[in-house]
Amino acid sequence: MLLFVLATLTASAFAAPWLKDEFEPCSAKDLEFEKCAVRNIQLAFTKFRGGVPDYELPAFDPWFVPEILMDYSQQGIEGHMLVKNSRAVGLSTAQIQAFRANLTDPDNLEFQVDFYIPHVFVEGEYKADGKIVTFPIGGKGIYNISMDDVSGTWTIQGYLVEVNGEKYMKARHVLMYPQVGNMSVYASNLFTGNDELNKVALQFANDYWPLFYRELLPYAAQGWDQFMRGTLNKLLLSVPFNSLVPDYEQQL
Ligand SMILES: *[C@@H]1O[C@H](CO)[C@@H](O)[C@H](O)[C@H]1NC(C)=O
Ligand SMILES: *[C@@H]1O[C@H](CO)[C@@H](O)[C@H](O)[C@H]1NC(C)=O
Ligand SMILES: *[C@@H]1O[C@H](CO)[C@@H](O)[C@H](O)[C@H]1NC(C)=O
Numbered sequence: 001m002l003l004f005v006l007a008t009l010t011a012s013a014f015a016a017p018w019l020k021d022e023f024e025p026c027s028a029k030d031l032e033f034e035k036c037a038v039r040n041i042q043l044a045f046t047k048f049r050g051g052v053p054d055y056e057l058p059a060f061d062p063w064f065v066p067e068i069l070m071d072y073s074q075q076g077i078e079g080h081m082l083v084k085n086s087r088a089v090g091l092s093t094a095q096i097q098a099f100r101a102n103l104t105d106p107d108n109l110e111f112q113v114d115f116y117i118p119h120v121f122v123e124g125e126y127k128a129d130g131k132i133v134t135f136p137i138g139g140k141g142i143y144n145i146s147m148d149d150v151s152g153t154w155t156i157q158g159y160l161v162e163v164n165g166e167k168y169m170k171a172r173h174v175l176m177y178p179q180v181g182n183m184s185v186y187a188s189n190l191f192t193g194n195d196e197l198n199k200v201a202l203q204f205a206n207d208y209w210p211l212f213y214r215e216l217l218p219y220a221a222q223g224w225d226q227f228m229r230g231t232l233n234k235l236l237l238s239v240p241f242n243s244l245v246p247d248y249e250q251q252l
Contacts, residue, residue: 034099037099061090065086068220083223090118093119095117103245106160108159109157109158115151119150137190139191151178152176153175155174158172
């Protein structure tokens with residue numbers, strides 16, 4: 001999704017002819033810069049949900065995530081989870097609420113986007129193994145998660161690098177710790193073949209999802225950060241920072 005945030009900023013820079021007709025350019029010098037960016041990002045969410053193959057922007061609704069790896073270890077609980085072939089539906093319905101950019105220090109650039117999404121559905125495959133104290137758990141199957149009222153802030157932190165005399169932004173972190181209003185989860189085969197135990201565990205997870213969510217979020221966020229950073233940096237290295245944020249040099 002952040003690709004689109006960045007793509008939109010690019011658009012606002014006149015630099016991308018494919019977007020020029022659709023988006024109102026925003027200048028970093030303009031007092032209305034942040035409002036202007038919110039409008040563009042919102043428009044991008046609706047317009048580019050299917051992706052833009054010519055610019056290697058993938059579709060994001062549904063959004064396909066090939067693989068995320070999570071390592072969990074805390075208070076006698078230890079686990080490794082590989083989540084594969086996930087498909088998320090609903091991201092294009094995001095309402096963009098605010099945008100902030102902090103460009104004062106080229107070694108610590110920060111962009112933030114506040115969003116609200118009414119409903120997100122995620123499904124895919126998983127493989128997990130681990131133990132609770134000494135009791136081993138493990139499984140391999142499919143999962144799905146349904147979430148209502150998802151809100152939060154995407155944060156991109158990065159710094160400027162120079163390549164062939166041209167400045168580019170490189171992302172150091174892509175952070176996201178969304179709040180969720182309601183959630184229901186399903187996973188098959190959590191205890192390799194023990195259906196009864198699976199049912200009990202799912203009931204428990206659904207009754208106490210805020211607890212699990214709070215515990216697992218930092219680990220999910222880490223896997224997410226790694227995945228997004230890689231994807232984002234590929235895009236960022238193809239767009240000089242000056243066209244991403246026009247008038248940046250003049251601001252310094
Ligand atoms: C912007 O970033 C600078 C340098 O990283 C920091 O010192 C400053 O507090 C930030 N400003 C705001 C408004 O967050
Ligand atoms: C999640 O998957 C299970 C098993 O395939 C299915 O019964 C359930 O309807 C799915 N949940 C949603 C919201 O689609
Ligand atoms: C949360 O979702 C569950 C399962 O779908 C549902 O039974 C419950 O009513 C929902 N709670 C709220 C507050 O919407």
